[in-house]
């Protein structure tokens with residue numbers, strides 16, 4: 216049945232190579248009890264492993280029924296181990312936490328037989344060997360002798376042609392030794408039994424043929440024997456999915472605590488990823504929402520930078536000037552609903568001190584609005600109070616920051632502002648003394664938290680006042696005086712004021728950016744743009760710096776899941792080795808072990824998805840309380856980047872990748888490395 220030609224096996228050690236077998240040639244018949252005898256370390260187990268394809272020889276060929284074992288494909292080797300051979304080991308190599316029945320049924324299950332075919336076979340085999348009482352006992356509760364007899368039944372159940380027994384009686388007492396040897400002898404009447412033993416007494420008593428090994432060399436060879444027959448074509452066998460999943464679930468349950476920990480850390484990792492995405496998406500939509508919910512006035516200034524050459528110097532002087540009407544018309548022709556004004560706002564200088572109920576306050580920003588009544592706009596920006604009905608300098612609005620600053624309810628209070636101006640033309644001077652008294656009507660919720668305290672007043676009312684103000688010495692009114700001023704005059708305004716609404720906001724912002732990019736002489740500036748762009752920058756910086764943190768965390772999660780699943784696998788090396796020796800298909804083994812990281816990662820992802828909604832809600836509420844912005848963390852479950860269900864798909868895909876990198880890859884590497892050692896009895 217077997218013919219070995221010049222077999223050698225070398226183990227590559229760190230310091231030196233070790234030849235466990237060298238120059239082994241012999242042939243074996245297809246029946247009888249062949250004993251391989253030799254001292255410990257003489258290479259007996261190695262020879263057995265080579266015959267059973269668990270190990271490959273370094274040199275030489277083994278011919279089995281006319282075909283070279285080394286030319287077998289992976290599948291053929293698996294079939295060979297499942298259909299042709301069986302094993303009995305010194306230390307049994309049974310699945311200790313399963314019952315005798317389950318252990319014995321294993322080779323048939325790996326062959327894909329149905330439970331209803333397997334059951335009668337197993338039960339009758341137990342009955343024939345008079346051990347039916349062990350049928351449903353867990354193997355770990357059995358005695359050594361009982362275990363070995365279960366191992367023999369597992370070897371016999373599949374009707375093998377060869378039985379390999381590596382020191383089968385090594386761990387047994389005399390009585391059990393005899394029982395097992397009798398059993399093997401009986402079996403060898405029908406098939407080939409290859410027995411490895413260092414026990415001369417037993418070999419002498421039972422063996423038909425004896426081979427003697429000494430330090431890897433054959434001292435006593437068997438007589439050459441005939442071998443016949445062709446290797447049977449392996450039947451197509453499929454391990455049923457239900458068996459694989461049962462096996463996998465049993466493993467998974469057995470390690471429940473470790474798996475629970477893995478799921479827990481995976482869930483935390485994925486959760487923070489989702490919340491990170493929620494923060495990114497939430498702050499973007501917050502920006503948009505804040506922009507449209509806030510007072511959302513547009514007030515900008517348009518100025519012109521004029522360069523004056525300085526005589527005899529390479530330097531030039533840059534001055535801001537008011538652009539001409541033709542220039543502004545040309546610039547603003549595409550901006551919808553924009554309104555242009557002469558700038559007289561310096562009559563209410565920014566950061567001018569004022570008094571409120573007799574107390575002086577400083578550093579408040581006076582902001583002119585074109586339409587303080589904000590007719591057609593919603594009042595949703597109003598936090599408290601009312602808006603003035605028409606344009607008048609008797610009333611003003613303040614923002615929330617103003618209210619916060621003065622630390623008392625400002626509604627109904629009066630702001631008194633004094634401004635003394637002297638104007639001069641030629642040798643004529645007029646002294647003007649203004650005293651403005653505004654009643655605060657309402658507090659507005661302005662574009663978010665980057666604001667300074669502000670007081671909004673009506674620009675048309677200011678303009679009306681300037682038009683009405685007579686200059687007794689110079690003559691005419693203040694407006695005509697200011698209009699007459701040249702670029703050099705201190706009364707000259709350095710910019711035009713632009714007023715608009717939401718419609719003009721975006722277009723004007725684009726224009727401002729374009730002008731800046733082209734280093735144009737014209738400059739448009741607005742605090743609305745500054746605030747909006749600094750908010751955008753702020754959240755982009757936040758989100759950007761979040762990314763490396765999340766990345767590091769994900770690597771951490773991958774490592775935790777990876778090391779947990781790797782350590783689980785190491786605990787299961789024995790199980791893998793046993794299944795492999797029983798001829799389990801490579802992909803069945805892969806399914807059993809690689810499903811674990813997928814299940815762990817998948818469950819973590821699903822849990823994280825389930826928890827993400829309540830936790831993002833809580834985090835959002837907390838932020839709303841602390842920062843004052845609502846819905847800052849909003850996970851866009853339904854659509855993001857224009858992709859439906861993006862976060863869900865992305866997370867599941869990511870979880871699968873983590874499973875591959877943390878679980879599947881290490882297992883692949885680990886399985887290649889010496890599970891064989893697990894089968895050895897030393």
Ligand code: ADP
Nearest residue numbers: 226233235254255256257258259260261262892
């Ligand atoms: P036996 O079964 O006769 O006791 P083995 O076949 O197990 O002997 O081992 C033969 C020799 O090969 C021994 O010297 C052993 O140390 C060596 N050996 C066995 N397996 C390995 C291995 N995986 N790596 C290195 N050396 C090994």
Ligand code: MG
Nearest residue numbers: 259260261896
């Ligand atoms: Mg051995």
